[in-house]
Every structure is written in structure tokens, then in C-alpha cells.
Amino acid sequence: MLVKTFGSAVYGINATTITVEVNQASGVNFILVGLPDNAVKESQKRIVAALKNCEFKYPRQEITVNMAPADIRKEGSSYDLTIALGILAGSGQVQQDVLEKYVIMGEMSLDGGVQPIKGVLPIAIQARNEGFKGIILPKENAREAAIVNGLEVYGVGNITEVVEFLNGGKLLEPVIVDAEDEFRNSQGKSEFDFADVKGQENIKRAMEVAAAGGHNLILIGPPGAGKTMLAKRLPTILPPLTLNEALETTKIHSVAGKLGKESSLVSIRPFRSPHHTISDVALVGGGGFPQPGEISLAHHGVLFLDELPEFKRTVLEVMRQPLEERSVTISRAKFSIEFPASFMLVASMNPCPCGYYNHPEKECVCAPGVVQKYLNKISGPLLDRIDIHLEVTPVAFKELTGMRESERSETIRERVVAARQVQAERFKGQDGVYCNAQMGSRLLHEICVIGEDGRALLKTAMERLGLSARAYDRILKVSRTIADLDKSENIKTEHLAEAIQYRSLDREGWAG
Numbered sequence: 438m439l440v441k442t443f444g445s446a447v448y449g450i451n452a453t454t455i456t457v458e459v460n461q462a463s464g465v466n467f468i469l470v471g472l473p474d475n476a477v478k479e480s481q482k483r484i485v486a487a488l489k490n491c492e493f494k495y496p497r498q499e500i501t502v503n504m505a506p507a508d509i510r511k512e513g514s515s516y517d518l519t520i521a522l523g524i525l526a527g528s529g530q531v532q533q534d535v536l537e538k539y540v541i542m543g544e545m546s547l548d549g550g551v552q553p554i555k556g557v558l559p560i561a562i563q564a565r566n567e568g569f570k571g572i573i574l575p576k577e578n579a580r581e582a583a584i585v586n587g588l589e590v591y592g593v594g595n596i597t598e599v600v601e602f603l604n605g606g607k608l609l610e611p612v613i614v615d616a617e618d619e620f621r622n623s624q625g626k627s628e629f630d631f632a633d634v635k636g637q638e639n640i641k642r643a644m645e646v647a648a649a650g651g652h653n654l655i656l657i658g659p660p661g662a663g664k665t666m667l668a669k670r671l672p673t674i675l676p677p678l679t680l681n682e683a684l685e686t687t688k689i690h691s692v693a694g695k696l697g698k699e700s701s702l703v704s705i706r707p708f709r710s711p712h713h714t715i716s717d718v719a720l721v722g723g724g725g726f727p728q729p730g731e732i733s734l735a736h737h738g739v740l741f742l743d744e745l746p747e748f749k750r751t752v753l754e755v756m757r758q759p760l761e762e763r764s765v766t767i768s769r770a771k772f773s774i775e776f777p778a779s780f781m782l783v784a785s786m787n788p789c790p791c792g793y794y795n796h797p798e799k800e801c802v803c804a805p806g807v808v809q810k811y812l813n814k815i816s817g818p819l820l821d822r823i824d825i826h827l828e829v830t831p832v833a834f835k836e837l838t839g840m841r842e843s844e845r846s847e848t849i850r851e852r853v854v855a856a857r858q859v860q861a862e863r864f865k866g867q868d869g870v871y872c873n874a875q876m877g878s879r880l881l882h883e884i885c886v887i888g889e890d891g892r893a894l895l896k897t898a899m900e901r902l903g904l905s906a907r908a909y910d911r912i913l914k915v916s917r918t919i920a921d922l923d924k925s926e927n928i929k930t931e932h933l934a935e936a937i938q939y940r941s942l943d944r945e946g947w948a949g
Contacts (some may be wrong), residue, residue, distance in 0.1 A: 438460070438461050439458060439459070439526045440458075440460075440523050440526040440527040440533055440536070441457065441458050441459075441529075441537060441542065441619060442456075442457045442459070442519050442522055442523040442525070442526070442536055442537075442541060443455070443456055443457065443519070443537070443539070443540045443569070444457055444504075444515070444516050444519035444540065444541060444542050444945045445540055445560040445563060446512075446558055447555070447556035447560065447565065447692055448509075448510060448772070449692075449727070449774035449775055449776060450559055450685075450688045450692055450729070450775055450776065450777070451559055451563070451650060452559040452560045452562070453506075453509060453563070453666055454540070454563060454567055454735070455504055455505065455506075455509075455516070456504075456505045456513065457503075457504055457505075457520055457523050457800055458502070458504075458505060458523075459498055459499075459500065459501070459502050459505075459520065459523030459524055459526070460500070460501045460502075460527070461498045461499070461500055461527040461528065461839075462498060462499045463499060463605055464498060464886050464913070465497060465498070465499060466499045466502070467481050467500050467502075467569075468501045468502065468505070469481065469501075469502045469504075470500070470501070470503050470507065470570075470698070471501070471503050471506075471700075472502030472507060472508065472509065472510045472512060473504060473511045473516075473790075474510065474511065474512045474576070474726075476512065476513050476514045477504075477511050477512070477516055477829060479511070479514075480514065480516060480517045480520055481673040483514075483517055483544075483545050483546070483547060484517060484520060484521045484524065484545065485494075486547040487517075487521065487545045487546065487547055487548065487549040488521065488524075488525070488549075488596075490547060490548050490549055491548075491549035491595070491596055491597050492572070492866050493525060493530060493600070494526040494528060494530065494856075495524070496524065497906075498620055498836045500527075500640065502520055502523070502654060504516070504942070509584065509679050509874055510726075511654055512726050512801060513554070513555070513697050514544040514545075514552075514554075515542050515543060515544055515554040515555075515678055516542070517543060517544050517545035518541055518542060518543035518544075518545055518573075518596065518599065519541050519542060519543075519552060519949055520599075521545060522536060522541055522596075522599065522603070523536075527543060527601065528678075530600065531600055531603050531604060531911025532603055532604055532605075535603045536603060536606075537573060538559065538569065538570040538571065539569060539570060539571050539573050539591075540564040540569050540571045540572045540573070540909070541572075541573075541574070541591070542554055542557075542560060542570075542573075542597070542685075543573075544575075544628055545573055545577050545596065545742075546781070548595075549596045549597060550594060550595045551574075551575045551576075551593055551594060551595055551596045551599075552575060552576060552604065552774055553575045553577035553578050554574070554575060555693070555694040556691055556692045556694075556696035557574060557578040557581045557582045557686055557691055558581055558582065558584065558585070558684075558688050558689050558691040558694065558773045559691065559761060560572070560574075560581075560582070561581075561582035561584075561585040561590065561643070562585055562688075562788075562935070563590040563622070564588060564659060564792040565585050565587050566583075567587075568832060569588070570588075570589055570853050571588055571589030571590060571591060571611070572588060572590055573591045573593060573599055574590075574591075574592065574596055575592065575593065576592030576593060577592070577871055578592070579591070579592025579612040580592075580612060580614055580700070580701035580703075581613040581687075581700065581701050582612075583614035583683070583698060583701065584614055584616045584619070584687070584701050584702055585613075585614060586616065587775060589611045589615075590611055590612045591609045591611055591612070592612055593609070601894045604733065604774065614701055614880050616684075616702065617680060617682065619701055619702050619704075621703050622701055627673045627705070627846070629670045629672075629673055629846075630670065630673060630843065630845055630846045631670050631673065631843060631844060631845065631846045631847070632665075632676065632843045632844065633670070633843075633844065634663060634667060634670065634803060634843060635664050635732050635839065635891045636833065637663055637667065637829070637832060640663075640667055640827055640829055641843075641844070641849070642672055643672060643825055643827050643901055643939055644667060644670075644674070644851050645852065645853060645922070645940075646825065646915060646918055646922065646935075647671070647781070647824070647825050647917055648671060648674045648675050648781075648849075648851070648858070649853045649856035649857065649918050649921060649922050650822035650824075650856070650872055650873035650874050650914065650915065650917070650921070651781060651872035651873065651874040651875065651917030652781070652825050652873070652874045652915060653689075653760070653781060653782040653783070653784075653822060653823045653824055653825070653827070653870070653917065654782075654784075654823060654824065654825035654827060654939075655745065655783075655784040655785070655786065655787050655823050655825070655826050655827070655942070656668065656783070656784070656785040656786070656827050656829050657785075657786055657787075657826065657827065657829065657941065657942070658787070658828060658829030658830060658831075659792045659793050659796050659799070659830075660787065660792045660843075661741065661787070661831065662829040662830060662832070663829060663832065664743075664785035664829050665741075665743055665785060667867045668739075668741045668743075668785060668831070669708065669737055669741070670846060671781070671783060672705070672706045672707075672708050672738060672739050672875055673846035673850065674846050674849045674850045674853050675706050675738075675781075675850070675853065676701075676738075676850070676853060676857050677705075677854075678704060678705065678706055678737060680891070682737045683702055683703055683704050684702070685709060685736065685737070685777065686703045686736055686737050686738070686831075686857045687701075687702050687703045688701055688767070689733050689734060689736055689756075689776065689777070690707075690734065691912070692728070693728055693729050693733075694730060695734065697784060697878050698788070705940050706737060706738040706739065706740030707734060707735050707736070707737065707739070707812045708734040708735075708739045708741065708743075708902055709731045709734050709738070709739070709740050710740075710741040710743060711731045711740075711742070713742075713747040713748045713854070714743050714745070715731065715748070715752060715838060716752065717749075717751055717752045717755045718730065720730065720732060720752055720755065720756065721755050721756065721759060721765050721767075721778075721828070722765055722767055727767040727769070727774045727776075730754065730765070730776075731752060731774045732765060732778040732780060733761050733776040733777060733778045734767065735778075735780040735898070736777050736778055736779055736780060736808075736903055737779060737780070738780060738781070738862070739780065739781050739783055740780045740781070740782050740783070741783045741784070741785075741786050741895065742783070742784045743786070744785065744787070745784040745786040745815060746787075746812070746814040746815060750814065750816070753814065753815065753816070753819055754818075756782070756819065756883040757818055757819060757822065759778045760782065760822045761822065762778075763777070763778060763779040763869070764776065764777050764778050764779075765778045780824065782822075783809070784823070786815075788808065788811075788812075789803045789807065789808040789811050790803055790807060790811055790852060791803050794808050795828070796831070797830065798830070798831075798865070812942070820942060823915060824874060824939070825915060825939040826913045826939060826940055826942040827939065827941065827942040828941050844845075852922060853922075854923045855924075856918065856921040859871060859924075860872050860921060860923045862878075863884065867880065871919045873914050873915075873917050873921070874914060874918075876914060876917075878910070881913060881914065884917065884929060885913040885914065885917045886926050886927075886928070887913070887916075887933065888927075888930075890930050891928060891930050893937075894930050894934065894937075895909070895931050895933060895937075898937045902937070902940075904937070904940055906942045911940065912933065912936045912937055912940065913928075913936075915934045915936040915939055916928050916932040916935070917932075919935050919936060920932045920934040
């Protein structure tokens, strides 16, 4: 007897429906085909033990399981429940006509329990798109899948519940989640706030500019100056995620298995801070069965690279294309997978190995030429993609102990949101451009028009400060953002002057 059940396979951040065909004939063999990996092949042992422990009859027949499409590799243990129910339906223990209405996924324990799986959100979206009535999956994943409207979602704890439900003996309550209500309620306040930072007003201003225009930035300063503290507070002044952005970010975290058991939606901007020992595959994504890396987990959020020169050069260089394209393509011999990677890069570094080059009080003990060698660990093409360079100086004792209240993140965010709204209107007809940092060369020259005084200022700056040619476009983009914060239609000389101050590493002689 031939029975069909339906599961799903996740590739990138999208899912493909898998038809599991179970055929039972005379014999005693178990055959599994359709490019299964070792975890799928091992499902037979788990299924046999689980069915016996739950007092179901395991048929003494030859069972052939085909997972179609047969040319797509099936990986992981999430097909256990799909195959087990096909076997039970083929032996008459489950109603076959009801079974075909649902996508069923779940890893099984030997006692029949159903364990949580990865990638539930894209699976649920695909099930709805293909017209399935509902989806049956582990109860830990139910709230995540219930974000998808128009699909009945049933969370189960063991296979007995599923069999009783499909046979009409037990009613399961569908899990219902209002996506918009869930989104609003989960946008809680962050534990970080710019009000916690004493002094550093010029750095806060520059970070406000970076947030308003989506600009990448790098913080250079001695140990203890507050670089990490400032970086951790950047997400608190970024505009809140939209519902569509939240859903896209949740899909990535779902595929990577980074959502909590009770989580259903990523509602605050991600902040990822990998250690400098990270590999290039872990950063950009990949592996035998490609998984999203840190740059994709930071999608619509912030990727913070602390101690930038300590990262391996090969790791930093693989970021160059994703920074421009805002996506990363992982190619293998038989397929390619694209992960979104639209993030703000925030990096921090000491100015030299000892950390005290240009320190106002402590003396640098590095040998001649060591400072430049240290900075050269970061390539020019990577620095070319960082708009804002900031020198962070130590906070004076008077400012640390002062009672003056610093501006709260909420207040700064209001100005950032207002500037982003101006940019959203400006780039309404431009596909893939949402903020000033994403402007291409053509848009840059159309939008960032400066007068004679501005051109004279830029010429003087490039000659006297030794600014490189690559700094020119970055200065124009940043000055456009400063003008947006100032609610100015035109870029003025004071906007250009402020933007020029944010190119420390482009100045000749900065590192001796």
C-alpha cells in the first residue's frame, strides 16, 4: 500500500515541500531513498523504538520510503515524525485522507516524544503558500509557526497525540498568535542607554549620524576609553524594526536555530559581536549544508567587531562583497544559496599594540614603524567601506564624576527616525536603497550637490589633511546625512566640515 505524507526542507531562508512516499509490500526489509543523509538514515531505529514504546504496531513488511524530489539532499532528524506517520497510515493505524492535509515535521525520541527542529518559520510560510490546511510540529516551535496567518498550527508533545488527532479521537487546540500584537508587545526597552555614557559627546553625535544614514563606522582609541560601551548602545538609537523586517530577521534566526523555545518573533534589532578567533565560514556562512553566518544573523541590525586588527585578514576580506551587495551567496557544486546580510558594521581597535599611541597622558612604547604595521592589518578596500572613523579619547575624571545627565537613547532615536523618514521619501523609487549609505555613484552625484564654497572646503581639506580620493564619496554621503538631521534641503559648508572630521584614518601621517 502506498501512502504520501508531507514534510519540508530548508535551503537558505526558504523551504521546499518534501513528499514522503511510504510503500509497504511483502518482505522484511527497510529501504530509504531520495538522497537522505546519515541523520535521516538513522531514523528507522528511532521510529521502530518509538512506535513499540507507544504500543503501536510496527508492520512486518518490506517498507520503502522515497523522499521526493529525489535530487535534493535531505538533512537532519526532523523527518522522523513524517516517516513514522506514513508507516502507521500504510498499516491502517492512521487515516490517510486526513494525513495529506498537513505538513508534519519533528524529531522523535525513543519514547515517542517529539523534539524541536530548526527553520520552522520558512516551513510554515511555504505550507501556507502551497495550500495546506495546517502544520503539525513540536509544541516548542508552535508559536514561531503561528506567526503565519491562514494556517492551522498544532503543537504536539508525542506521536500518540498526533495519531489520536488525525483519527478524530482527540481535539488539539490550534496555536494562534497575532503577529502585529506580538510585535508590539515584544518591543521592550533595552538594558542599554546612551544616558549611561559619561562625556564623549562628540562620539555620541557621530554615532547618531551613523545611525541616521546607516553608515559603517570604526572607533579608534586606547583601552578603557568606552569603545565597546558605546557600540553596544548603537542599536538603541536605530529606528525600530518594521514588521516585514522582523519577519525576515526571524526567518534567518529560525534557520540557524537561534530562536528561544518560547520566542516567536525577533522584534528588536540584532547585535552580533563575534570573537576575533572566528573563522571566515562562521562569519559569512557556509559549511557542507550551508548555514547563515554572523553577518546574516546581524541582518537589519549591527555587527560589532571588537579589536579589529586581531581578526585574521582572510576573515575580514570575505566581508568586502557582502558590505557592498548586502547579501552573501554560498556556492556549492550542485546549488547556490543566498543569505541576506544588510547590516551596519561597527568596529573598534586600539591605535597600536600597546594601546597608547596619541594618548594625552600615557606614552606609547611601540617601536618605530610598529604603529603603521599594526594599522596595515586592515586593508584599504575594507576601510574604503567604512564611512566614519572616530578617535575615542579617555573620559576626564571631572566628566566621570559629574552630575550632568546625558541625553537618553529615546531622544536621540527620535531625531534618527525623522532623518530616516526623509531618506525613505527621497529613495522611494530606488530599488534596494533605503538610506544614504546605500547610495551608488549615480545617485550620489544627483543628490549630494554642493556649492562653490563647499567644493573649495573639500579641496582644501584633501590638500592640507592629506585625505585620500576614496574619502571624497564617503564625506559627501555623511554630509548628506548631517544635513538630513539638520532638516536642511541643501548640503552646507558646516555639514561638510563636520563630515571631514570623521575621516581620521585617511589623514596622511596619522600613524607617524
